[in-house]
């Protein structure tokens with residue numbers, strides 16, 4: 211089907227975009243990567259009077275690594291995150307997650323912020339944003355505000371963003387140095403949406419888990435952070451039994467939607483398996499890093 215008729219505007223600045231959004235409110239839609247919006251327009255599940263293409267606004271395509279946070283501009287594409295090489299544990303997490311988001315052509319256009327604005331319950335980026343405590347920055351006629359990811363998602367395809375607001379970027383607090391991550395996903399075919407996905411970032415200190423985040427996608431109507439499971443693990447030696455118990459606690463925090471090909475019980479089981487896999491891999495990576503670090507120290511000049 212062809213989209214219903216709409217006016218197209220391509221503002222050159224954030225204030226210009228906000229002015230158009232303020233004028234048309236719910237009759238307008240922002241166009242970022244267009245990878246979800248164009249499908250909705252074609253199926254006429256949305257019929258905006260005005261499409262506001264923000265791709266010509268300068269300054270929204272950068273990933274900025276700052277003292278306490280990493281800032282991802284509203285037009286940063288999935289593919290940029292797939293190539294992230296900056297010096298922070300978040301870069302490794304981005305590189306692991308990005309290849310699971312759709313296919314390369316979609317990753318070349320689709321944006322990280324667009325995913326958060328679209329709020330698909332299976333979105334890997336939404337789970338990452340919640341787990342890592344991201345702040346979503348929006349600008350509207352009333353000014354700027356930042357909404358924490360855990361109160362951003364209100365339901366499937368529903369967020370705290372008002373129709374007259376534009377997401378301008380996402381700020382992620384930097385995890386502690388030395389944190390390592392792992393990601394695992396269960397999906398039917400390459401490039402399809404996750405039936406269930408899990409991500410873990412943790413740090414070991416003295417062999418114990420001293421910092422941990424667990425994020426889950428397609429585990430409920432909204433992306434989840436498994437806070438109780440994190441509490442259960444933090445401060446302890448990551449023995450296999452504890453990791454398995456943590457994973458089943460994480461799964462108990464979920465409320466996955468049932469579908470004919472993936473009933474809720476199946477999805478819960480998959481989530482427990484994915485979390486255990488991520489925890490095990492992250493702990494292995496952390497231990498390997500510790501061994502390599504010790505080896506580097508041994509080899510450093512001046513070591514007796």
Ligand SMILES: Cc1cc2nc3c(=O)[nH]c(=O)nc-3n(C[C@H](O)[C@H](O)[C@H](O)COP(=O)(O)OP(=O)(O)OC[C@H]3O[C@@H](n4cnc5c(N)ncnc54)[C@H](O)[C@@H]3O)c2cc1C
Pocket residue numbers: 239240241242243244245246247248249264284310311312313316319320321322323324325327328330332333334335371375376377378401402403404
């Ligand atoms: C075949 C296929 C497979 C896919 N698989 C996955 C997958 O596995 N995982 C996954 O996470 N995604 C997947 N996607 C979705 C893809 O990642 C989209 O790119 C993404 O969800 C939306 O980003 P976008 O920049 O394309 O947004 P758009 O399509 O431009 O916009 C999507 C929605 O968000 C709003 N919006 C976008 N940017 C802003 C902004 N800055 N401010 C306010 N509102 C905004 C738009 O108005 C629109 O309502 C898939 C898409 C397709 C077509």
